[in-house]
Amino acid sequence: MAYRKTPAELRRLEAAREHLVACATSVVAEVGWAQASVTAVADAAGIAAGSVYQHFPSKTALAVEVFRRAAGREVEVLGEVLAAPGDPVERLSRGVQVFARRALENRGLAYALLAAPAEPAVGAERLDFRRRYRALFAAVVREGIKEGVLPEQNGEITAAALTGAVGEVLVDPLGHPGTTTTDALLAELTAMALRCAGAPAA
Template sequence: MAYRRTPAVQARLDAQRETVLKAAVALLAEDGYAGCSMAAVARRAGIATGTMYQHFAGKAELSVELFRTVVRREVEAVTEAAARADDPHRRIAAVVETFAARALKAPRLAYALLAEPADPVVEAERLVFRRAFRDLFAVQVAAAVAAGTIPPQHPELTAAAVVGAVGEALVGPLAEGGGHPGDLVPALVDFTLRALGGH
């Protein structure tokens, strides 16, 4: 007969997994992907390295879950910012503004997500990350087209181009440590609105 975990044991394991993921996010923000070894995450989480394998088969599986956790948080923040805006132009601006400002406030984390050399499994997650933002942005582009505030265009193609351009524009500043957004965020918003034909 197969062993069944009691609710109390499962709750303890779930809480421990959450602690591990928080430790991994903190390490990613400090040292990037290279600093997120199973041993380093275990130390940060206050558990034995062997215990990590109760939650993840290895670094590749941990990295996938880590990237998904961080991306989910970033997508939620950008979605909420867009929802607070009251017209299509402002929603488009809010997406770019929030994405860029959050990246510059956590430059090491954002650099790890966008550009740090990494294993193929991480590269695959980066594609998921880009698609998530492309899809979110495409919704805003489609709404602005429907409202007549920007010229007709292919929302997904436009969104992919803008997300790629904004990400590329951020890589240099992120590699240098981010710092204060200064004129960069407003310039990226201005670029985006001009690229969409709405300025």
């Protein structure tokens, strides 16, 4: 009787699960949550629709996992940039750039994380994600205030504005002459962010 899974088998199963999550992430980034049906995701992963349920109890559970992984990566990256030692204003500037650049480089995924229509469970994750983003920005703003390089203000609101602004720019790319290139857009965003936090003009 075959009671125990061999280590190789366990690895294979784990790999299959990872592959499924990765493929699902791609599908979501390409077509959004609404269009990412179980069948579409299973097809992308090269398995049968029913097999998805070997790894996740429901489509919702898979969606939440996809969101958490992707969002977690973003929060981690931003956290590292913002928590680095050094001038808060400088860090804020870098943080906005990293946030925006990563979003622009993988626009589909960024849209899925920030704004795309999604089922309630994913929506709840999204709230948490935004909250964490804001907390990161807010911490730096508060530091800046304490060090006297930023004026008195509600850091949470400034942080909300920064996430909101980047999200807004992403969702509708502002086809404005003079802001067409990524670099120009990043420069404008950064300048706006610094003004928003009340940093003296560069």
